[in-house]
Amino acid sequence: MRSEKQPELPTSGQSAFDRHDIVAGILFIAIGAAFLVGGWSYAFGATLNMGPGFFPRLLSIALLGLGGMIALRGFVRRVESTDDEFAWGVVVRVIGAVALFAVLLRGAGLYIALPAALLLAATASARFRPWEAGALAIFLTVCCDLIFRRALGMPIPALGSWF
């Protein structure tokens, strides 16, 4: 059990709460709570005759417990604080690209949804160059069209319902 201060602390950070544990703990508590609340109305039943709420309720309570333990451990454990950043820029662009595809697919069709999504995603890279990304987006759309829509016959709209 550490009592005195260590003379040589690493230069990158001082002793701090374990942020990962705390956030992870809270996340699991949230998930557990969500399932607990969401499944509250399902019949619990008894062990002889398990209702639809039996398994989920037990699991959500377990998850609440686990999340609590993890969060608690985050407060108790001292770790070196690292600068581990959450790459919001990349996240927004990549996730946004997939979401954009979802939004545009039915209405605008593959020919518009995919290049738009790929262009947005491409901006997430540090090595983004507009013309290169545009050419790649078109190339990939053509390939996907040939392979998935035509060769494999998947029912993907080429140009969607807005046209």
Add this chain to the structure above:
Amino acid sequence: MASFADQLALGFSAALTFTNLGYCFAGVLLGTMIGVLPGLGPVPTIALLLPITFGLDPISSFIMLAGIFYGAQYGGSTTAILINLPGESSSVITALDGYRMARDGRAGLALATAAIGSFVAGTIATLVIALVAPALASFALLFSSPEYFSLMTLGLVLSVTLASGSVLRSLAMVVTGLLLGAVGTDVNSGVSRFTLGFGELYDGLSFVALAMGLFGISEIILNLQRETTTSRATAPVNRILPSLGDFKRMTPPILRGTLVGCVLGVLPGGGAILSSFAAYALEKRISKNPERFGKGAIEGVAGPESANNAASQTSFIPMLTLGLPSNPVMALMIGALIIHGIQPGPKILIEQPTLFWGLIASMWIGNFFLLLLNLPLIGIWARLITVPYHLLFPLIISLACIGVYAMANTVFDIYLLTIFGFFGYVFAKLRCEPAPLLLSFILGPFLEEHLRRSLLLSRGDPMIFLDRPISATLLAVAAIAIVSLVSGAIRRGRATILQE
């Protein structure tokens, strides 16, 4: 019960059709390719191809998907050796000595060793499956619901113990996966659980979207965050064929690695990564000059590469015989079985013998293809490595979007992909392992069903799990695993292996 020879003959007759040879070849080729390419692994690839295999014959689908999986182990070692960048996490260890060999101008030898080791290991492992699986399956036919429940619980616990990272977090991931698996219509009561009124969720969350989001999209975000603008120079590859002396030196490690891989591959959560680490540690420990390791010892390539290939094949055993996935790829394979309307479990050997033996036969054929493919095509793989990531990841995104959509023709699943991709990244940042979540997601409905049936059998008495000997044994092993986890023993052991 047909004789072993008859069953093998059945298998080969299925695997040697022109079509299935083609699918086998396509699978291992694709597998090697994604093993070489950074940021793209067997999990997202197989997840993406699942909707496409829906229209195919189940045997052909499995032959191809399996080929992708063990092919990826080959491909990953190529990049590990040539540019010290393992394409697959199981090739991390190969890079230690393999890259040094490449730097010393012995890249060809390293690659050849990896290929030969993998081939020998794959061949032996396939034989092991052929011998062990039927025995295990007949044993498992004695199982009924309590045993299955305990077995699956043990499987999930083991996947936690052998996963890296915090135990508590992996446990929480398991429970989260079980909860996610509960989304959808409850078969027994007809109640639709957690569907929030979305009709698209009546059949549960799309596991392609889950797998792709957790493993594929999050990987993309992580890679882009770590992106560097330096290009990667590959070491030149010249002499490929090993000398007689080389053969003599690589044979014992190959055999030892195969043994390690065969055993560890069966364990849930174990698999290729653990096997390659363990094989390396073994070689180093029994070597007469351990200081050679890390400086280009051929044993440091032969052992781990054999181990990871053997493990990737024997990991099929629990999936095929017990319906228990030992790693995320096997979880996807179970998903594939379900898509084709095949119930996972020991009955597969009885009800679908052609599928089982055809798959085994094709594994041997696939290993053969890989040996042929890898050495001549080294040049192409080396070129492929230099593909810049910022040109690659749009391809992955396109495939993800279209693949997920194709599964059920609903845009809803693409939105699920965004959610799971986001949370996949969050989990990765919080150092929560995604693999236990995927395993428990697939197993969840089965687990609940077996729990329900067991309690019905016992008229509500939960002691049934302890009253029955097999079930009690399984639960005892699970308890031991958890206890030894808490005492940190396993973690210390793994840490020492990692350090070496």
